[in-house]
Amino acid sequence: MARPRDFIEEDVLQKAICVFWRKGYKGTSMQDLVDGLGISRSSMYDTFTDKHTLYVKALETYQKKSNQQLCDIFENAPSAKAAIKQLFELTINDILNDGEHKGCFLVNTEIEVSHKEDVKDLVSQSVSILENAFYQTILRGQENGEIGERHDALALSRLMSNIIKGLQVSAKTITDKTYFDGIIKATLAILD
């Protein structure tokens, strides 16, 4: 009979997210994972097979949380514009509150690991979910007159998602809140 696990997989995956986010895919060694996860090397191999499989599981866990956050914002905001404003403000707050300047785990992954097909599929899935959330919200805003119709809703939703990605790159080197506030203001003005 296999020995029961003495750890909770969900907790270990949260720790794996931290290690991979901080050190990147290539920069994370098995020893970094042993040190960071607090489980034995053999438990790690038994449960997660190898570094790549663990990375994919960590990424899936991160995505679930981030999609949930997205749903909460887009379903509960009082208006289309308010939802978009909240998402940008949350993004900037997360950026500025992270003293380690890790950026966004998903954007870092898109840059570093999208040559791996399974990772690329996960990233594309997340991008689609974000762009679809923008699209539905922009359509709703255009229908009720809250958002102008100068822009095509699909192109605008893709533009918004690319601005978010750009901000998350800038977060690696810029810590000045006024820099990001100015960009958000200009972004929201596009919706008028």
Next chain:
Amino acid sequence: MARPRDFIEEDVLQKAICVFWRKGYKGTSMQDLVDGLGISRSSMYDTFTDKHTLYVKALETYQKKSNQQLCDIFENAPSAKAAIKQLFELTINDILNDGEHKGCFLVNTEIEVSHKEDVKDLVSQSVSILENAFYQTILRGQENGEIGERHDALALSRLMSNIIKGLQVSAKTITDKTYFDGIIKATLAILD
């Protein structure tokens, strides 16, 4: 007397850009550099000290070329809007013509290596040059009525630079030209 070098430093740096761009900072080993640069390991150490120093020199070389390209566009385009359009189109063409989907060497560096102060400084310098080119062009366009005044010129120039960064992230996973064309069209409409 030191033995004269049997290679041209500029050529070796071009090859170093290719290796680092393809494999990333952490993913590039000294053996990858020996294989990719076509010079001996001892010549590499004698001339470039270590991997980090070589990365910085390669990045500087890449920046010089990319700043020159930027100057050419912004100085020679027939109008402010045409300059901005050309820069976006060049970015997308470069993205779509790269079968390896390497993205932008500078954006990849901003994500992966900006915890190193010397690299961060170089990245910040490049971002400033890009944003200043946008700023001067947008100001000029606003003065002559070509670009609308709904947006603050500084915030708009930063927004443009963040859109470029976003597109260069998306280039890692998206190859559909219509996706990027739609975003460019929406971006240029912001300037009306």
